[in-house]
Amino acid sequence: MSGLSPRDPVKYVRDLVNTLLAGTNTTGVFLGLLSAVTVIAAVAHLAFIFLFDSVGVAWMARGNVASVLVYTLSAMLIQNGRHFIAMGLIVGEILLHGILSVVVIGWESGFHYYIILIIPVAILSNMHATWQKVSAAIAVGLLYMGLDFVFRDARPLEDLPHTMLSGLHYFNQASTLIILGLLATVYYRLVASAEARLRLQACTDPLTQLRNRRFAMEVAQHEAAVYERGGRPLALVLGDVDHFKRINDVHGHETGDTALKAVAQALRDGVREVDHVARWGGEEFLMLLPSTEQDEALRVSERIRDAISKIDLVHNHQLVPISITLGVSLLSPGETVEQALARADKALYQGKQAGRNRVVLAGQAA
Template sequence: MNTAMSSSSSSLSPEVLSPAAMRDNSEELFRKLLMGVSVMAGLTHLCFLLLFYKSGVTPLAMINVGSILCYVLTFSLLWHNHVVQAWMLIIFEVVGHAVLAVYFIGWESGFHFYIMLVPPVMVVSPLDNWRAKAPLVLGLVALYVGLDFFLRLATPVAVLDPSVINGLHYFNLITVLVLLIFLAGMYYRLVVQSEQELREMATTDPLTRLRNRRSVLDTSSFEAAKQRRDGRPMSFVLCDVDHFKAVNDTHGHEAGDDVLTSVARVLRTGVREVDHAARWGGEEFLLLLPETNVSGATLVANRLREAIEELRVSSKDGPLRVTMTFGVSALHPDESIDQAIARADKALYTGKHEGRNRVVMAAEDHAR
């Protein structure tokens, strides 16, 4: 039927995510990654604080106090979505702490390993383009090589017991490896989670939280293939809110949105788990009912029609009464999905002209 598609105040969910949505999701992924880094780094520096305090290296103990406070601030910045500032603070702390530690207690302590963590994270960072990233990455590489050249054989300011230096070396080596594994694992988990969220965004109507048009068509193709292979029935129910334009015009678009979300809730809870309810467009909805013949689909449609007729949607002007008209068709073996839905649409159109608030079976199915 597809009438009054634009009468709803809420647009259909986009079938393809915009570049802005992808970028926002990528930045949120990076923010969560840095929050995990902040917690891990803060705990690591707490261990260093205790170690240097007991070893009598007071300057480094105080530096680690500052590092802990730095990561507390970093976590706070990330919590309030100041990702760029937090990332710059992390880079400053990691590099500064590594340089000072190597200067005070020597190259063999292994604190320079932490600088190697920054370039990979910088590469996956979505915050800037490569023209901004490349100088920072190259600068960190140059800094590391410079530290190796000038400080690897230099005499440290504070000479610690060789056993302590050896312990620090392997502690730092193992910690960096663990952090790399943690970062890779966390990034992988967040990428998977992000993909799931993007998939949901791409297949779900944002207002009603039902499937969108593209998603239900993809599922219909899959179910149709099963139907043709196994010889099982499959039906479509196309339904439309009656006099929806009058709701928007009289009570406002907010009331219209409330009507759509209330109707969607009835449709979603009124079908089986194997069935699929989708927002087809505007105030139209489509139900895909696998393994259901046209008679069974008609019974489902009548049950839903009665449930919606009993529905009362609150509004500023008082409770709103809602009714819907339903068109039902079964997918025939010799027709496409579009043809079956078109027959349900024609039945819906007939129901509208016969007075609305009714269920009409497609003529071809009725004849059978």
């Protein structure tokens, strides 16, 4: 897919943010990030179990078993849509674990670093108003600074050897940096995925799921540039569903929509993967056939015309006839895409005047 250059950057960013934060399940960017937090944190606390057990602090090891269970429960709650409860458990565990560790084994242990991780999670949260997120981030920052002021030089309840404290300090420092890096990576991938979906949505017709006029013109301009550089030829086929207004008037707009989707499917089925099919507007469709000469373009168009005429669409036990008229043009040297499309449109009009349900080749460019 070619890149899109939105004309209105503000609207584009607003739509992107809405897409990223939409939904109430784990497909949202924040909920995907929150799910990643539970996995990363559970793995980190598993490491703490063995760490504290190896240094002889059994009660801290047991505490980390409880932490692993908290993160496991949080992951289950996220999967079941209990996002607020899960986030509360995660934040509560980080705060309790960090504060207790600082009080019991001292500031030098470095467990306070994990409290900082709450700030990016709070900022990225889509569950609260902006002022609430900012307030939460400020509160966590003030709490961290308060802990630093009170416990940096305070004597811990549990005296551990200096070498052990130093090891814990650097272990926790490294773990915090790794977790931040992992969260940033996960967030980047989630954002990239959401942006790709938004771009796809921006160039897709919602009814037929074909590419829309905007995308088709971008592709046509690209193929025209390839042709001008001595590359492959380009055939353009413009089609219009015959008597579509009659279908809507007699059988209703729902049947009309069904007819358009059936035509779109026939067009998709009738072309190669390298070809492009777009809804040009209303009941009009455009096919772009790269590397296609005149005879092949006519054969493809005739095959598609025949397939569409055989569509069985029934409404109220009555067969609804569907047919299409197609105008075919090949891009000529020095000709613009707009000029080639105009010739295809003229051929299409000639086909309509001649009785519809036919393929007409456009005259050569002057």
